[in-house]
Amino acid sequence: MGVTTALEALSSCSGCEIAILNLGEALIPLLTEQIDIVHAPILMDHKYYGQCGDGGKSLQIPEAVIGIVSGGVSNEEHIEVLQEMRKKCKVLIALGSCATQGGIPALMNGQDSEQSFDAIFQTLSTDPGAGRPDRIVPKLLDRIYGLDEKVVIDLQLPGCPPNPAHIAEVIMSVLEDREPVLPTKSVCDTCPTRRQGKGVVDTVKRFVENADFDPNKPISDMRCLLEQGFMCMGPVTLAGCAKRGVPACIEARVPCRGCFGSVRPKGNQLLDMMNALASNGIDCMSVVDRRSIQRFCGAHGNLRPKKKSAVKEV
Amino acid sequence: MSYEPKIIAFCCNWCSYAAADLAGSSRLQYPPNIRIIRVMCSGMVHPEFILEALNKGADGVMIMGCHLGECHYLDGNHITMARLDMIVELLEDFGFESERLSVTWLSSTEPDKFVKAVTEMTERVKKLGPVQGEVQTA
Numbered sequence: 043m044g045v046t047t048a049l050e051a052l053s054s055c056s057g058c059e060i061a062i063l064n065l066g067e068a069l070i071p072l073l074t075e076q077i078d079i080v081h082a083p084i085l086m087d088h089k090y091y092g093q094c095g096d097g098g099k100s101l102q103i104p105e106a107v108i109g110i111v112s113g114g115v116s117n118e119e120h121i122e123v124l125q126e127m128r129k130k131c132k133v134l135i136a137l138g139s140c141a142t143q144g145g146i147p148a149l150m151n152g153q154d155s156e157q158s159f160d161a162i163f164q165t166l167s168t169d170p171g172a173g174r175p176d177r178i179v180p181k182l183l184d185r186i187y188g189l190d191e192k193v194v195i196d197l198q199l200p201g202c203p204p205n206p207a208h209i210a211e212v213i214m215s216v217l218e219d220r221e222p223v224l225p226t227k228s229v230c231d232t233c234p235t236r237r238q239g240k241g242v243v244d245t246v247k248r249f250v251e252n253a254d255f256d257p258n259k260p261i262s263d264m265r266c267l268l269e270q271g272f273m274c275m276g277p278v279t280l281a282g283c284a285k286r287g288v289p290a291c292i293e294a295r296v297p298c299r300g301c302f303g304s305v306r307p308k309g310n311q312l313l314d315m316m317n318a319l320a321s322n323g324i325d326c327m328s329v330v331d332r333r334s335i336q337r338f339c340g341a342h343g344n345l346r347p348k349k350k351s352a353v354k355e356v
Numbered sequence: 357m358s359y360e361p362k363i364i365a366f367c368c369n370w371c372s373y374a375a376a377d378l379a380g381s382s383r384l385q386y387p388p389n390i391r392i393i394r395v396m397c398s399g400m401v402h403p404e405f406i407l408e409a410l411n412k413g414a415d416g417v418m419i420m421g422c423h424l425g426e427c428h429y430l431d432g433n434h435i436t437m438a439r440l441d442m443i444v445e446l447l448e449d450f451g452f453e454s455e456r457l458s459v460t461w462l463s464s465t466e467p468d469k470f471v472k473a474v475t476e477m478t479e480r481v482k483k484l485g486p487v488q489g490e491v492q493t494a
């Protein structure tokens with residue numbers, strides 16, 4: 043018998059659970075010797091109210107030593123499930139950027155949620171669309187929250203999706219009763235691209251044209267994408283995606299989009315990135331759609347409906 | 357009850373804090389809404405300080421430094437300037453009116469200018485009212 047483990051997925055896409063499965067061969071000893079999954083609705087059949095609905099009116103999540111929750115909190119059901127997980131699990135792990143800092147669903151936080159709802163469920167040309175539901179389907183919260191805004195979280199494991207090796211490391215650290223060894227530096231720190239100073243770059247552009255590189259040569263022969271003038275978020279983003287020695291996006295010759303969240307604990311990627319650009323003499327106003335820098339970390343108040351200045355903008 | 361805003365003022369040690377000091381010892385009157393935080397140089401006011409102040413309940417933030425060209429650390433206030441446009445823009449992204457931030461350059465012998473800046477800023481923030489909407493808790 044392994045250590046009991048419960049898994050839950052809230053406002054998530056199941057990519058994080060796929061990341062667990064992506065442990066591949068390493069998953070087998072983990073499953074057969076180390077852990078014993080007692081509850082994981084997204085991977086195996088287990089109902090909240092008894093297998094035939096005969097389990098009464100309260101959530102039935104079994105007790106477990108390890109609890110792993112993916113996805114952020116966006117509706118009342120999520121809060122209920124999360125609180126139950128907190129009650130039943132000794133160690134609660136937030137898995138993936140949605141759980142740690144809101145992730146993609148928290149992009150919604152950047153605009154008024156009622157307006158978004160109307161924009162999605164109503165059209166101008168046809169009959170009035172559906173109203174905002176508040177019964178039968180769980181009521182939406184005012185915004186999307188990271189898990190640690192609602193309950194105490196013991197271990198944070200960001201990434202969209204997280205690195206399978208880190209998932210194993212975190213689970214093993216709990217089993218061995220020690221601190222997990224996870225990256226603390228920035229994506230740039232794990233990036234082998236060639237850096238030679240920013241040179242003439244004084245603006246940054248969107249990635250609508252390809253980077254300059256020779257496909258027959260290794261990544262270490264490609265010039266840093268930020269130095270090429272692309273908006274690469276490596277400097278402000280937590281490392282961890284370099285599964286084959288190169289950050290995942292850089293390996294595909296694409297700039298980092300910041301999916302692991304801020305490299306500084308509780309940092310603010312938008313602020314840090316813009317500050318870094320400004321302090322290096324790069325024109326911040328050249329960043330198109332800069333709020334999208336927060337695309338993976340919209341919880342914790344990092345993305346809010348935009349407030350227009352009272353004076354007219356020039 | 358009339359609304360009394362809380363304004364955080366970051367004053368650099370060499371000019372603006374000295375000016376505030378002089379304003380005090382000259383018994384000049386100014387609104388009691390500001391809370392001065394002394395920093396070594398306006399250039400060390402990281403944008404996060406400003407955001408943090410507003411997030412934690414301040415209604416306005418002032419940055420005060422030496423006149424351009426007179427910074428004790430040569431170009432500290434130029435760095436402040438370079439960041440300024442960006443911060444003003446970003447404040448709106450984070451849901452704050454950009455008028456909640458002001459920047460003033462003054463020398464240590466200009467307490468009247470300090471008083472004027474504080475009075476104006478207090479008026480300005482009073483007009484804006486308290487920070488609306490959700491304030492970051494974490």
Ligand code: SF4
Binds near residue numbers: 053058059140141203
């Ligand atoms: S962190 Fe990424 S992979 Fe995981 S649930 Fe969120 S969107 Fe999906």
Ligand code: SF4
Binds near residue numbers: 265
């Ligand atoms: S900015 Fe991007 S390309 Fe340059 S070193 Fe950092 S991660 Fe690599």
Ligand code: SF4
Binds near residue numbers: 279297301
């Ligand atoms: S390079 Fe950046 S966006 Fe891409 S996987 Fe790594 S952290 Fe995520």
Ligand code: FES
Binds near residue numbers: 370372399420
């Ligand atoms: S010391 Fe006053 S602004 Fe630098």
